[in-house]
Amino acid sequence: MSLVTLLPFIVLIGAMFLMTRSAKKKQNAAAQMRNEMQPGTGVRTIGGMYATVKEVNEETVLLDAGPGVDLLFAKNAIGAVLGDDEYNRIVHGIEHDLKSDESVVPDDASSLTETDESADVSDDKHIDLGKKDAAVEPVTEPTVEPVVEPADESAVAEPKKTDAADLKKSDGESDTK
Numbered sequence: 001m002s003l004v005t006l007l008p009f010i011v012l013i014g015a016m017f018l019m020t021r022s023a024k025k026k027q028n029a030a031a032q033m034r035n036e037m038q039p040g041t042g043v044r045t046i047g048g049m050y051a052t053v054k055e056v057n058e059e060t061v062l063l064d065a066g067p068g069v070d071l072l073f074a075k076n077a078i079g080a081v082l083g084d085d086e087y088n089r090i091v092h093g094i095e096h097d098l099k100s101d102e103s104v105v106p107d108d109a110s111s112l113t114e115t116d117e118s119a120d121v122s123d124d125k126h127i128d129l130g131k132k133d134a135a136v137e138p139v140t141e142p143t144v145e146p147v148v149e150p151a152d153e154s155a156v157a158e159p160k161k162t163d164a165a166d167l168k169k170s171d172g173e174s175d176t177k
């Protein structure tokens with residue numbers, strides 16, 4: 001056999017080796033994260049529930065999901081161990097204080113201009129976008145014609161009665177006997 005015929009097999013085996021190696025690294029990192037859990041740590045389960053670790057056992061974790069709600073989960077059901085800042089931001093909506101050395105981005109562009117005019121002054125100006133006002137057509141209500149009932153009941157047409165001979169042949173029936 002030549003090297004050209006063996007090359008695709010060698011590449012395939014190498015790719016399989018690299019994929020299994022990276023998967024094992026991810027599994028080991030997840031197992032290490034689960035083993036480092038301590039009571040009081042915020043976690044997210046694989047189902048997306050946020051809770052605080054109350055007790056860690058060999059195979060299970062007792063989570064405090066709310067006042068008076070304790071849930072027992074397998075350690076494998078813990079998707080992520082969260083830091084205190086991240087857990088408080090997600091669960092309680094508490095943002096930690098901004099560091100003083102970080103630059104602060106303003107919410108609007110008014111602080112980026114060099115003039116001291118307030119943003120309220122520009123709101124009063126009419127901006128023409130080139131659109132013309134459409135002529136407003138008056139809305140008229142539709143007229144309703146009165147329903148006229150026949151004077152005698154004989155004028156009302158009754159449905160025709162059909163005999164079996166009058167019925168047409170349906171699909172699939174043939175003319176031959």
